[in-house]
Amino acid sequence: MKSIILLVMIALVPFSCFSQETPKKDKEQHEIKPSKNEDGEWDLTVIDTQFDYFLSAVARPISQYTESYLKTKNTVLVNEWNGYYNSGRYRNIIESGIDYDPKENYGIKFEYKLYQVFVYVNWKYKLRLNGLSGSDAIR
Numbered sequence: 001m002k003s004i005i006l007l008v009m010i011a012l013v014p015f016s017c018f019s020q021e022t023p024k025k026d027k028e029q030h031e032i033k034p035s036k037n038e039d040g041e042w043d044l045t046v047i048d049t050q051f052d053y054f055l056s057a058v059a060r061p062i063s064q065y066t067e068s069y070l071k072t073k074n075t076v077l078v079n080e081w082n083g084y085y086n087s088g089r090y091r092n093i094i095e096s097g098i099d100y101d102p103k104e105n106y107g108i109k110f111e112y113k114l115y116q117v118f119v120y121v122n123w124k125y126k127l128r129l130n131g132l133s134g135s136d137a138i139r
Contacts, residue, residue: 033099034106042110046117054120055113060136062112070111075102076131077118093125 037043078100084090085097100114119136121127 032096034104034110042104042106044110044113044117046113046120048120050124051117051120054123055116058123059116059119062108065108065112065115067108067111070108070115071102071106073131073133074100074111074114074118077115077129080129080131081118090127093121093127 032044034042034044078098081094082097085094098114106114118129118132122129122132122136
């Protein structure tokens with residue numbers, strides 16, 4: 001009787017080693033993609049409860065920027081961000097890449113919001129991004 005129980009237990013050990021779920025692929029691509037809203041304007045959705053507070057209370061107003069300045073900064077910052085994402089640095093902060101085309105005319109509202117995402121990450125997580133201007137880098 002003992003040998004039968006031992007034999008059954010030995011036979012079941014390999015099956016208990018199999019995982020319950022199929023593991024996610026390590027290089028599964030997550031990207032933040034700009035999309036157009038109902039009015040036909042480009043929009044960016046940020047899912048973080050503190051971001052709206054940051055925009056209204058901490059961030060510099062949109063009137064202090066020009067669209068060309070924001071586009072130039074966003075091009076540099078998106079490249080830096082995607083470099084960190086692709087290399088796996090700051091995995092606890094950077095969970096997705098950003099699909100951004102500098103040739104596309106997104107409009108100043110979108111460019112401002114995207115730039116403020118980078119400023120927000122610096123403000124909340126203290127992640128230093130080299131493309132941020134000095135006045136926005138550490139607030």
